[in-house]
Amino acid sequence: MFKSKYSLVALLLAFTLILLTGCGSAKTPEATGSAASSAPAKETAAPETAAPEATANANEEAFEISVAHWMLNKDNANAGEYMKQVELKYKATYPNAKIVWNPIQGEKYHELLKAQLATKSAPDVFFHQNALVAFAKAGFLADLSDQAWASHILPSALGEVKYGGKVYGVPVDVSGWGVFYNKKVFADLGLTAPKTFQEFLDLSEKIKAAGITPVTSGYKDGWPIAGSWFSLINFVFGADPDIAKHLFDGTKKINGPEFKSMFAAYEAMVKKGVISKSILSTTYDLAVQQVAEGKAAMHFNGPWVNSFVADKYKVDLGFFTIPDDKGTNFVTSATNATVSLNANYPNKERGQDMINALIDPAILAPFLENSAFSGLDTFIVKHKTTGGQEYSEAIGKQEGKMQPSIWLPPSVTELLNQMTTKISSGKSVSDDDLDAADKAYQRDKGLLNIE
Template sequence: MAATNKRRWAAMAGGVTILALALAGCGGGSPNDGGTKTITWLVGNTENSVASADKVAEEFMAANPGIKVEIETRPGGAEGDNIIKTRLSTGDMADVFNYNTGSLLQQIGPAQNLLPITSESYLGGVSDSFKPVVTAGSDIYGVPFGTGMAGGVLYNKKIYEKLGLSVPKTWDEFMDNSRKIKDAGIAPIIQSYQTTWTSQLFVLGDFANVMAAQPTFAADYTANKVKYATDPAAVKGFEHLEEAGKAGLFNEDFASTTFEQAQAKLIDGEGAQYPILTFALANMKLTYPDKLNELGLFPLPGDDASKNKLTVWMPDASYIPKSTKNVEEAKKLQAFIASKAGCDAQTSAVGAQGPYLVKECVLPEDVADAVKDMLPYFEDESKNSPALEFLSPVKGPALEQITVEVGSGIRSGKDGAALYDEDVKKQAKQLNLPGWN
């Protein structure tokens, strides 16, 4: 009998919205009608995340008619983190849920709360470079959902071409380009401090330059042997943010500009360069599909052109909580997510904003130009470094507030770095890391 798609919206306690995407079998829509097993999948509430999950669920259910997937959504940021932690602690987590990889995974107690999948055959298709960021102790817990991404500078290629600019490979070249752009009456560097997390990219996106100068920085930082304020390579991200702000290179309304407005400024040519995570490309593909290829990408430059590397981020992962009563069905969904079919479903929904971390997945030929700019850095490991959060569990919660202050001229880069060094202490002690007590 022909299957039909159903959507329903309902409200959960605490105001969280659930988007239920159900493929009903014949005869009606009760949860287990006709022998169908229903499982739930919790994902982020961004347009990109929901669209991707919708399509994966649709394709998965078509291939597994005995399983129905209901998609729940949660907000991002600290509110979303608290929902994840609360639902895990109360045993009320969805059968599958998407969450961060790297240091933030360690904060939700994977050994206590998550189902290890170390021996599952479908892990064989997951890229080896991804596995460490979903590992705790000797066990692996998640599979990649989405593509890898980068923290770099998206730039308007038309502006660069009009002004005769070349892609900068050093900080000095970046500043020279920015001054020329300002002289042309265009905002050189877009900042969007109304969406506070976006203020962090001058620091977070600079980490590949830190590792190029100090290859042991991540390990030494975790062991409390180095500090941002006193390490000559690490402090530069804060100092560069201060320098660019003091030079008047930001859009005049940087304090009130949102993430979405910043994207519009870049696309429309009101601004030329936007240091940001490249998942912004997914949002722009949905909003400005005809203009996406007017953007390019380059790494946030450091001091040495010969060590011009890209800071890269791993995608979120899909995990299974120990509380699930549907282990077999949850693992089937997890396996589908980590397959070519799962990748293809995501690509058809929102395109690809970077490389997939599943071995058999390939990118379409019409991938955005900014993604093409990213690929050489992913393909050659000597040209990239994972962001610090994938190499160390130490990350303080106040960084975005500190970088807003530095970029706004309220605090110096050196003082901001010192304040961040204080910010990370509490978390490091909570994690009982050696060298912090």
């Protein structure tokens, strides 16, 4: 009995040793697929939720973000205060951020910006004008369609910031060109805003008779030249209110009767002495001074001039648009400045927050006061000057159209500027001039966003 019990114990011990030996020589589950599949799965740890402290620490990181512009001059108290408030707003979220304001002055702003974007050396956030389609096509801009303000863009400005169904920029301010005049000169001579082009010529004759230059502008600086034919665009709209669409679909041409009538009107102004004889050598600042001092009665300009004249010269300006022979009198407007985010900026959230600071209503509204209007429907910009109020009334009462800078490529605008200069020097525009502009349009209309 004892022997049998011992034998059973021995047998059990031997079997146990065999099992232990087998387990010791077995391959690991990672080495055998069957073992891995039969092994119990390891318990996966739940993903960690970022603590509020982590986000706060990220916001407190030191970093640099650059903003390129042409319109923010720190010597201008209004612009200086705007930049100061933007920095305070941004640093409330990112206290250690360094904001680098990158001013690029002069006519070559967009050429330089385009070159910087192409070489990936451009600023992180940048203002631009009439360049969104080209920049978006090249992949230079970040998609901002998901931003809260994207659903509040004014319909008249949406075409300037949207491409391919996506929003690539925010319209900071909207304004347009027309005739701003010295209200005292008009009052002294008993003049009122004209209802036809002939009335405009007639009141100009009365101004000349008083020894005052009727119309001046700062052609020497280049950029104001377009404002003159922008201000006469009712001759084009009067002939075809849908000229932008018809040019794009090929049913109308730049060398057609619409633009010919516009330049004929400008040539009549030059020949009748309505346009200053020294307009080609006059700077923008001098033209503004001449109107403010009553040496000239009118100038082609935008609402941005109102607060400057009111502050520096204590003079009230009025505003009207020049009608065509039939009294067609649309008011045009365009986005003056769009802000976009560089597609190569590594932290999109920080870039978006900078844009949100730039367009914060409490910050932007005082900056635009008396000079322009917001491109968003989220707030109203107040205008205290008479010129600003009259411009605002014109936008509210007159039918609006897109400014030519929206529906003409930059190359065409430049050629039309050259024609304006040519007429101002006493020459006439030829068919060849208009043919060249039409060829430029056909070549470059792909840059436009006409819907």
